[in-house]
Amino acid sequence: MDAMKTGWFSEINDLWPGVSLSLEVTKILHRQRSKYQDVLVFETKSHGRALALDGIIQCTQSDEFAYQEMISFLPLCCHPNPKNVLIVGGGDGGVAREVAKHPQVEKIAQVEIDSVVLEVSKQYLPYMGIGLQHPKVTVNVGDGFEFMKNHKAEFDVIITDSSDPVGPAECLFQESYFSLIKSALKPGGIVCNQAGTAWANLDHVVQTLNHCKSMFPSSAYGIAAVPTYPTGQIGFVLGGLNAETDLKKPTKVFSQTELDEMSLRYYDHEVHQAAFVLPRFVKKALNKTTS
Structure with missing residues (x-):
């Protein structure tokens, strides 16, 4: 039951232990370490574009x-x-x-x-x-x-x-x-x-x-x-x-x-x-x- 797949973004954080939302990624648009945090923008298969900061989803285009x-x-x-x-x-x-x-x-x-x-x-x-x-x-x-x-x-x-x-x-x-x-x-x-x-x-x-x-x-x-x-x-x-x-x-x-x-x-x-x-x-x- 190996559900881990490449090409997916998984949000894993101690704020919600044992739970992760995963989105299938079609393209990485931007990845950068700013002075304060990791900034990632990517295109997803089902939710449009998404922004994640320090590995936590901030928003997706769909919702x-x-x-x-x-x-x-x-x-x-x-x-x-x-x-x-x-x-x-x-x-x-x-x-x-x-x-x-x-x-x-x-x-x-x-x-x-x-x-x-x-x-x-x-x-x-x-x-x-x-x-x-x-x-x-x-x-x-x-x-x-x-x-x-x-x-x-x-x-x-x-x-x-x-x-x-x-x-x-x-x-x-x-x-x-x-x-x-x-x-x-x-x-x-x-x-x-x-x-x-x-x-x-x-x-x-x-x-x-x-x-x-x-x-x-x-x-x-x-x-x-x-x-x-x-x-x-x-x-x-x-x-x-x-x-x-x-x-x-x-x-x-x-x-x-x-x-x-x-x-x-x-x-x-x-x-x-x-x-x-x-x-x-x-x-x-x-x-x-x-x-």
Whole structure:
């Protein structure tokens, strides 16, 4: 029963021990060691192009829209007027592409530490990299921590589109990071962070939500289906500075025509609300943090 084959990419990591997603590779498009991580772009047989950082899949062409839309529109549609947005990470450009679609958003600052990811995405993943070149977007190459220290009370929404909590992204899941993003928000501001999957890393999800709760009077954990992520699911932690903000119910509801005009394929107001309907074992684990 030797299932190992050449010509396949297998995602193997201690974050999900004993489990691996494999994709058949038709062509390696780019492979490089940046200052921070291994960057790999390859063409797959069934999922289009894929980006992997340090051996972990960040996105595939077939399903990236689900993640990008949800991490963007969950916080944007809970804010009454999200004019000024900060994206931390997101070097592939997908989140910038989606945030720029929101009609109320006027300015988007993006801070990505790895310039190699930015350039590779623009060259090999143009369907996402196009977001980096939108006129609303200003890209800054550097450390998100340092950027926010110099931009206090400036943003309506801050979205952290990070890789998993290993390597250069590990610091983005700590309590100190939530304290910092809180300081960079305007009154009533909202944050949304990638927060892993409860099926493989429930303790990590609980810990991340705890950090958020310690800083924000309103908080929630929502989920989205992304087939090529571990367990086929990814989660998001949201926090709001206004205690009355209901992060589970969007204040901005787009019509079907508006959704079509924005080319949204996953998100709408019903999916927004459904994202926070969680299995009992997840709810019980998360509710323990408040007792």
